[in-house]
Amino acid sequence: MDQEEQQIELARLAETLCQVRQQIEISEHTSNKHRHSLQATMKEYWKAGGGSSTDEAQLIETMNRQRALSSHVHQTVGQLRKMQKSPYFGRIDFAEADLCQAEPIYIGIGSLADLETGDFLIYDWRAPVSSMFYDYGRGHASYHCPAGTIAGAIILKRQYKIVDGQIEYMFDSDLKIDDEILQQILGKSADDKMHTIVNSIQREQNQIIRDQTHKVIFVEGPAGSGKTSVALHRVAFLLYQDREKLTAQNVLILSPNHVFGDYISNVLPEIGEENVLQMTFQDYVSRSTAQIPLQFETRTVYLERMLAANPSRKRAANIRFKSSSRFAQVLTRYLEWLASDWINEHPALMVQGETIFRQDEWRHYYTGSFCMMPPVLRLEKIRTILQNRMRDLVHAIRQEKMEKLAASGEEVNEKVIKALARIQARDELRPITDQIEQLTTLDIVSEFKSMFKDDRLYLKTGIPIPDEWQIIKTQTLRSICQGLLSYEDIAPFLYFQGVLQGFPVKADIKHVVIDEAQDYTTLHYKILAQLFPHSSWTVVGDPAQLVQPFFELASFAEAGYILGGEQTLLFRLTKSYRSTREIQAFCQSLLPDAKQVQSVNRPGPLPTITQVENPQEMALVIAETVQSMLDQGWRSIGLIAKNAAQAMAVYLMLGDSVRSTLVTKEEDDFYHGIVIIPSYLAKGLEFDAVLVLNADLVNYSHEQDRHILYTICTRALHRLYLYYTDTLSPFIAQISKDLYQIAKV
Numbered sequence: 001m002d003q004e005e006q007q008i009e010l011a012r013l014a015e016t017l018c019q020v021r022q023q024i025e026i027s028e029h030t031s032n033k034h035r036h037s038l039q040a041t042m043k044e045y046w047k048a049g050g051g052s053s054t055d056e057a058q059l060i061e062t063m064n065r066q067r068a069l070s071s072h073v074h075q076t077v078g079q080l081r082k083m084q085k086s087p088y089f090g091r092i093d094f095a096e097a098d099l100c101q102a103e104p105i106y107i108g109i110g111s112l113a114d115l116e117t118g119d120f121l122i123y124d125w126r127a128p129v130s131s132m133f134y135d136y137g138r139g140h141a142s143y144h145c146p147a148g149t150i151a152g153a154i155i156l157k158r159q160y161k162i163v164d165g166q167i168e169y170m171f172d173s174d175l176k177i178d179d180e181i182l183q184q185i186l187g188k189s190a191d192d193k194m195h196t197i198v199n200s201i202q203r204e205q206n207q208i209i210r211d212q213t214h215k216v217i218f219v220e221g222p223a224g225s226g227k228t229s230v231a232l233h234r235v236a237f238l239l240y241q242d243r244e245k246l247t248a249q250n251v252l253i254l255s256p257n258h259v260f261g262d263y264i265s266n267v268l269p270e271i272g273e274e275n276v277l278q279m280t281f282q283d284y285v286s287r288s289t290a291q292i293p294l295q296f297e298t299r300t301v302y303l304e305r306m307l308a309a310n311p312s313r314k315r316a317a318n319i320r321f322k323s324s325s326r327f328a329q330v331l332t333r334y335l336e337w338l339a340s341d342w343i344n345e346h347p348a349l350m351v352q353g354e355t356i357f358r359q360d361e362w363r364h365y366y367t368g369s370f371c372m373m374p375p376v377l378r379l380e381k382i383r384t385i386l387q388n389r390m391r392d393l394v395h396a397i398r399q400e401k402m403e404k405l406a407a408s409g410e411e412v413n414e415k416v417i418k419a420l421a422r423i424q425a426r427d428e429l430r431p432i433t434d435q436i437e438q439l440t441t442l443d444i445v446s447e448f449k450s451m452f453k454d455d456r457l458y459l460k461t462g463i464p465i466p467d468e469w470q471i472i473k474t475q476t477l478r479s480i481c482q483g484l485l486s487y488e489d490i491a492p493f494l495y496f497q498g499v500l501q502g503f504p505v506k507a508d509i510k511h512v513v514i515d516e517a518q519d520y521t522t523l524h525y526k527i528l529a530q531l532f533p534h535s536s537w538t539v540v541g542d543p544a545q546l547v548q549p550f551f552e553l554a555s556f557a558e559a560g561y562i563l564g565g566e567q568t569l570l571f572r573l574t575k576s577y578r579s580t581r582e583i584q585a586f587c588q589s590l591l592p593d594a595k596q597v598q599s600v601n602r603p604g605p606l607p608t609i610t611q612v613e614n615p616q617e618m619a620l621v622i623a624e625t626v627q628s629m630l631d632q633g634w635r636s637i638g639l640i641a642k643n644a645a646q647a648m649a650v651y652l653m654l655g656d657s658v659r660s661t662l663v664t665k666e667e668d669d670f671y672h673g674i675v676i677i678p679s680y681l682a683k684g685l686e687f688d689a690v691l692v693l694n695a696d697l698v699n700y701s702h703e704q705d706r707h708i709l710y711t712i713c714t715r716a717l718h719r720l721y722l723y724y725t726d727t728l729s730p731f732i733a734q735i736s737k738d739l740y741q742i743a744k745v
């Protein structure tokens with residue numbers, strides 16, 4: 001770029017910043033005005049206390065409007081302040097096919113129009129025209145907008161790094177945002193929170209972010225391929241596209257735990273959007289089971305049990321079965337039976353030799369008139385009908401009792417006679433009232449339990465009994481009889497409860513993001529589809545990162561179908577961005593059937609494996625490595641153990657030699673610096689350096705451990721160290737020795 005061109009760019013930046021400053025002033029002035037009006041209305045509201053309810057309602061309505069306006073302007077000011085530091089990061093000069101003049105299009109985190117002319121000085125990265133920045137180099141290009149497809153040519157493509165209003169660098173590039181830039185972005189030390197990738201979104205990622213034609217987008221990609229980043233940027237895109245209909249309150253992120261939720265909480269605010277709602281599946285479990293007289297095993301307790309050495313094989317069989325789509329199928333069939341033919345077992349109801357409810361009436365109401373309601377509500381309706389039919393009968397019996405009591409002459413007080421007649425009639429009718437109560441009550445816990453008694457689940461569905469059924473039913477019944485519902489039974493129970501009682505539908509949620517999709521089973525997806533029936537979905541995951549032992553994950557194609565039927569797009573990302581070339585090659589080799597993954601080709605040292613004599617020596621070596629990492633300028637260091645018990649042991653062993661934070665609870669925040677953390681809480685996160693604790697035969701030898709080891713190692717951006725005593729994990733021992741180096745103690 002020549003001197004003259006550089007001067008033009010500097011002048012353009014100065015002009016843009018001047019506009020930004022002016023607009024900040026105007027917006028602040030407006031913001032003050034809104035604040036004062038709001039304060040005035042509030043004063044009026046308090047003064048008018050006791051006035052008519054119409055006035056009060058009017059004032060509340062005014063305050064709400066003023067509050068909304070004020071918060072909108074506040075958000076605008078926040079966005080402009082960000083733009084004051086870095087107004088744009090890209091430019092394309094685009095000439096439409098039938099126009100000879102190319103128009104420069106500057107691209108930033110938000111749009112900015114000239115106050116006088118109304119011309120766009122900056123285009124929001126989500127604007128249709130901006131998509132060309134991510135999709136094309138110089139040459140032919142096109143973009144879609146409401147008017148159709150606009151084609152033409154990109155004459156110039158320029159990228160900038162502007163920090164605190166100063167250009168740090170700018171250069172022209174022929175290609176898409178290429179590896180050199182990525183290497184620079186990714187070579188830096190990780191921050192305490194995840195960041196936006198808005199200035200280097202890749203073409204394959206851009207396609208996912210901007211898709212508007214599918215109800216469900218399912219993204220599968222290797223570790224570090226940007227799945228979480230893409231999902232969050234897609235949310236920002238959808239919020240921009242559909243501002244009228246979609247707000248942050250209509251979008252929900254289902255994250256694996258609060259540690260992860262905290263880690264990603266910066267991305268949307270960084271690009272000027274409000275944070276959307278966040279929930280974990282555990283939150284839903286807690287809310288739905290408050291009234292259920294059972295204790296629900298938490299995910300952490302399950303993980304700690306099954307990640308320990310020698311987990312119970314019987315329990316493993318139970319987990320495999322309950323998480324399978326085979327079980328989802330038989331459970332669904334059983335629920336269909338409960339909602340239909342189950343009622344055929346209900347008898348006719350007789351009182352004093354007279355039929356008050358014929359047997360066919362059960363079916364008539366249950367599967368006919370009330371069939372649109374969940375079974376529990378249908379039975380409540382039938383109970384009301386029965387109570388109405390009983391009313392005349394109860395009245396007649398009371399009358400008869402009163403007459404008898406009066407005739408006997410034992411009692412003369414009319415009030416007492418009435419009360420006695422009521423009691424006698426109630427006692428006489430108790431068998432039938434009890435029967436009605438029992439026949440019109442569906443107790444969720446005992447119905448759930450009874451599926452596992454006497455092979456009922458299979459007898460009623462006609463599906464062949466599986467091999468391990470004896471173990472499975474004994475495991476289930478024993479646990480429920482002890483008042484505990486095992487973790488693997490929670491999703492089946494919630495689905496069972498939801499179908500029978502009705503799901504607490506969240507109609508205002510219009511888009512749901514599911515991260516770590518490999519954690520969910522078929523039944524989880526069936527529950528989610530019921531909870532959010534008006535939602536579109538972005539679901540991202542990596543089957544290779546399955547860290548829940550013995551769980552059978554739902555196939556993404558099946559899950560997509562449950563959520564969106566035919567309107568589902570399954571997308572595969574193929575490039576990984578997080579780790580250095582060497583770490584990525586090492587991690588890929590841990591998976592025998594790994595798909596080919598491209599990398600950014602960022603070089604770094606080979607992963608280092610160290611054998612130590614005992615845990616004490618491991619603590620000493622770790623302390624030295626951590627210090628050396630800090631000396632080299634790496635700021636985030638993850639010491640990752642298989643489970644929380646091991647993380648705690650290392651934490652205690654390290655004592656004061658390393659100033660670290662132990663993170664072992666799902667509700668914890670994400671801490672920056674040196675973190676000791678179990679595998680299942682580390683997934684989704686990333687660290688400059690990862691130290692894998694106890695990478696030995698005891699911890700990592702079963703097939704399921706392979707995925708845990710892979711997940712842990714893929715958390716590393718720049719440095720990877722593995723420690724073991726006795727025998728190295730066979731998953732590492734089997735890979736090429738060229739992929740790592742061995743350190744001597």
Ligand SMILES: Nc1ncnc2c1ncn2[C@@H]1O[C@H](COP(=O)(O)OP(=O)(O)OP(=O)(O)O)[C@@H](O)[C@H]1O
Pocket residue numbers: 182185186195196197200201202205221222223224225226227228229230542545577578683684685686714
């Ligand atoms: N286009 C991009 N430009 C720059 N950095 C990127 C890009 N895409 C992804 N990254 C970076 O790569 C890292 C991994 O991204 P992210 O966590 O979104 O991947 P993921 O696929 O969800 O990973 P995992 O499945 O391993 O948790 C992050 O540091 C992210 O900022």
